[in-house]
Amino acid sequence: MAAGLAHELNQPLTAIGNNLHTAMSMEKQKNNPDPELLEMMQENYESSQRAGQIIHSLRQMVSKEGGTKEAHDINQLVLTTANLISPEALAASVDIKLYLTDDLPSIMLEAVQIQQVIVNLGRNAIEAFIDQRQSDGRSATKCDANIMIRTELLDDKNIHVSVSDNGSGLRPDIEAELFHPYVTSKASGMGLGLSICRSIIESHGGRLWHDSAYNVGTKFCFTIPITVQEQ
Numbered sequence: 001m002a003a004g005l006a007h008e009l010n011q012p013l014t015a016i017g018n019n020l021h022t023a024m025s026m027e028k029q030k031n032n033p034d035p036e037l038l039e040m041m042q043e044n045y046e047s048s049q050r051a052g053q054i055i056h057s058l059r060q061m062v063s064k065e066g067g068t069k070e071a072h073d074i075n076q077l078v079l080t081t082a083n084l085i086s087p088e089a090l091a092a093s094v095d096i097k098l099y100l101t102d103d104l105p106s107i108m109l110e111a112v113q114i115q116q117v118i119v120n121l122g123r124n125a126i127e128a129f130i131d132q133r134q135s136d137g138r139s140a141t142k143c144d145a146n147i148m149i150r151t152e153l154l155d156d157k158n159i160h161v162s163v164s165d166n167g168s169g170l171r172p173d174i175e176a177e178l179f180h181p182y183v184t185s186k187a188s189g190m191g192l193g194l195s196i197c198r199s200i201i202e203s204h205g206g207r208l209w210h211d212s213a214y215n216v217g218t219k220f221c222f223t224i225p226i227t228v229q230e231q
């Protein structure tokens, strides 16, 4: 089903990307192109490209071909991923704080997939803050909502990454089946994010879990093994 869905989504996504590209060229040819409009179109174009990459990597994952893993600096990857979710975080008055340990060894990974894991975890935290405020009847004026992304060395064989927030924590009825597909507390959620994250991390030889000892919000951790790069 996932492969079919990925295939079906590819066509409209390509059309969105192509149309945006044409629209940008048309706007640039005008006497007074609107810089804000151009910037918005450029961002949407980049998002459509990224969605295409995600679908490509999902197809590779389900086809068991496996994507291409390359050596990456995890801190650099976290930085670019934080930039991807920062517009959503900003719109929801959520601060993203990074705690990146220097001089970590580079690790073999498929960048689009690991980015997807961090995006899913970060987005869940943002959505939790939004839901919490809606049920409290509060508006997002004061910035007291934080997401912390931390990288560190777990031991000489593994890198440890955590994404935590100071939100409401998990709903107790959700916790037991958190990683099961279609388990969601959201009206428009599919309940697929965490199960996809876990498959991605396991396909990298790592582990992903919810840290139930963390009691000031929600914390997810994952590891990625440090492997010697193949020559």
Ligand SMILES: Nc1ncnc2c1ncn2[C@@H]1O[C@H](COP(=O)(O)OP(=O)(O)OP(=O)(O)O)[C@@H](O)[C@H]1O
Residues within 6 Å of the ligand: 120, 124, 125, 126, 128, 165, 167, 168, 169, 170, 171, 174, 178, 183, 184, 185, 186, 188, 189, 190, 191, 192, 193, 194, 195, 218
């Ligand atoms: N940071 C968090 N704070 C509070 N609850 C969370 C957090 N992360 C996940 N959850 C809970 O876990 C559930 C499952 O998350 P998951 O990402 O798998 O699905 P979803 O976000 O509901 O839908 P989808 O990701 O498919 O759009 C969420 O519906 C929410 O109840």
Ligand SMILES: [Mg+2]
Residues within 6 Å of the ligand: 120, 123, 124, 192, 193, 194
């Ligand atoms: Mg989710």
